[in-house]
Amino acid sequence: MSDVTTSNLLNLFDDLPDAPLPIYAKLKQAITMKISSGEWQTNQRVPSEAEVVKALGVSRMTVNRALRELTAEGYLVRHQGLGTFVAEKKAHSALFEVHNIAEEVAARGHKHHSELLVLEAAKATMEEAMTLGVRTNHGIFRSVVLHFENDLPIQIEERIVNTTLAPDYDKQDFAKHTPYEYLMSVAPMTEGEHLVEAILPNAIECERLQIQGSEPCLQIKRRTWAGDDIVTAARLLHPGSRFQLFGHFGR
Amino acid sequence: MSDVTTSNLLNLFDDLPDAPLPIYAKLKQAITMKISSGEWQTNQRVPSEAEVVKALGVSRMTVNRALRELTAEGYLVRHQGLGTFVAEKKAHSALFEVHNIAEEVAARGHKHHSELLVLEAAKATMEEAMTLGVRTNHGIFRSVVLHFENDLPIQIEERIVNTTLAPDYDKQDFAKHTPYEYLMSVAPMTEGEHLVEAILPNAIECERLQIQGSEPCLQIKRRTWAGDDIVTAARLLHPGSRFQLFGHFGR
DNA sequence: ATATCCAGCCTGTCTATACAATTAAATCAG
DNA sequence: CTGATTTAATTGTATAGACAGGCTGGATAT
Numbered sequence: 001m002s003d004v005t006t007s008n009l010l011n012l013f014d015d016l017p018d019a020p021l022p023i024y025a026k027l028k029q030a031i032t033m034k035i036s037s038g039e040w041q042t043n044q045r046v047p048s049e050a051e052v053v054k055a056l057g058v059s060r061m062t063v064n065r066a067l068r069e070l071t072a073e074g075y076l077v078r079h080q081g082l083g084t085f086v087a088e089k090k091a092h093s094a095l096f097e098v099h100n101i102a103e104e105v106a107a108r109g110h111k112h113h114s115e116l117l118v119l120e121a122a123k124a125t126m127e128e129a130m131t132l133g134v135r136t137n138h139g140i141f142r143s144v145v146l147h148f149e150n151d152l153p154i155q156i157e158e159r160i161v162n163t164t165l166a167p168d169y170d171k172q173d174f175a176k177h178t179p180y181e182y183l184m185s186v187a188p189m190t191e192g193e194h195l196v197e198a199i200l201p202n203a204i205e206c207e208r209l210q211i212q213g214s215e216p217c218l219q220i221k222r223r224t225w226a227g228d229d230i231v232t233a234a235r236l237l238h239p240g241s242r243f244q245l246f247g248h249f250g251r
Numbered sequence: 252m253s254d255v256t257t258s259n260l261l262n263l264f265d266d267l268p269d270a271p272l273p274i275y276a277k278l279k280q281a282i283t284m285k286i287s288s289g290e291w292q293t294n295q296r297v298p299s300e301a302e303v304v305k306a307l308g309v310s311r312m313t314v315n316r317a318l319r320e321l322t323a324e325g326y327l328v329r330h331q332g333l334g335t336f337v338a339e340k341k342a343h344s345a346l347f348e349v350h351n352i353a354e355e356v357a358a359r360g361h362k363h364h365s366e367l368l369v370l371e372a373a374k375a376t377m378e379e380a381m382t383l384g385v386r387t388n389h390g391i392f393r394s395v396v397l398h399f400e401n402d403l404p405i406q407i408e409e410r411i412v413n414t415t416l417a418p419d420y421d422k423q424d425f426a427k428h429t430p431y432e433y434l435m436s437v438a439p440m441t442e443g444e445h446l447v448e449a450i451l452p453n454a455i456e457c458e459r460l461q462i463q464g465s466e467p468c469l470q471i472k473r474r475t476w477a478g479d480d481i482v483t484a485a486r487l488l489h490p491g492s493r494f495q496l497f498g499h500f501g502r
Numbered sequence: 503a504t505a506t507c508c509a510g511c512c513t514g515t516c517t518a519t520a521c522a523a524t525t526a527a528a529t530c531a532g
Numbered sequence: 533c534t535g536a537t538t539t540a541a542t543t544g545t546a547t548a549g550a551c552a553g554g555c556t557g558g559a560t561a562t
Binding site for chain 2 (some may be wrong): 072193194195196197198199200214215216217218219238240243244245246
């Protein structure tokens, strides 16, 4: 937990795009850059308010605002009497994180495999077009993959993909890599949304998941963006008896 | 878009639990209560900084901080030259966080009310102690609150609370404010975890939620930390037919 | 009547100062 | 050496004052 040398402070504002920003905002930007560039390491102590005041000749309240807001945003941690430190990590809610079912199963030390049930190129119906934010009849891929954990079904993954953004989706070997892995490689996800519901499965879904019709399922609908475009929309169905969604937020 | 009359301001701090909070925090709390109670309507203009300064005799910077933070949290919208207004609804990013069912219902433009079914002081069982990270027999409060949206049950909220961290939990009027609102005021949440499952409700839960036994429910178990301490653990049960969990991540 | 300008209100920011609370380290008493 | 006490550093909060910049409505000039 070594300190950031005060000498660094003098060039805090150096390689900043000279937008007409308020001082506190420039300070925030300068600090997040130090952190994301790795120059200021996790748990490292950052300059105290007094040091920044002295080095940059700004008011303490201005520095305080920058540091306070960065703390609220999870970049820093502050302890009265001790100082300000680079936070552990910027943890999003893992609950709402996009994950890879294969990795998740592996993380539990279990065996994963999957079966490709459907893979086809098609033209978007009106509903699908709405979901993906494209025009009706725009080219899409549809896939249905059944995932297993220790040979027991754990997830039905129904997915539609924008062909424009992932043109080779239908040429992948989904026994080797999950759809998620391929999509992340061609169009890194920058944004997403989820809708989580408890539903009763229909007959086909029951059969695929090897469960009774009375067993509730967790349904997650998920859309992911790369920039302004929607890459893919998925409907993930998990048997309630074998699946929990765990998440952590804050810090 | 009528104004909030300045006379309201004089009793802004009135029915606040007198926790030892900083002024800006009390102000934030008072304002969110005005909003969630419906006394201050969407798009209504709220008092200007100058008016609050005059009415409450606090500094403008203090008022500014409260309003600025509430704006960042999505409660208010500010326009230079015009004033400050109650925001349309909570932004998605906020819905992500631990939320307040009352606000959520209000955000949909529906009526919320709740019934307090259980409220008792007790000693933690071994399981409860594990959950809260305290010793067995440590003092806790248990509460069960049934929340309604337009007079239809929407959530059973079972909660245990660490008495050390929220000693006045059992003195609150939960018809006025949700447990969440009080807990946030006395021990601002810094971290949390969720566990989401699809389950079948038992007979009592069915009756409380006014649903059939075959209807799946979304169960959310949630623990929230303030610093290193676990403040509260809740089990939230939603009827699947009336509830979706929406989340948004990235950018 | 119409266009222009301006005064007044409001938020946005910055500064300087003050005191409280917390922590760790240094100092002191035994 | 040990334990208690003081001190210094640091963050947390509150205040008063200042000026900039955006918006509106009313006064003014045409």
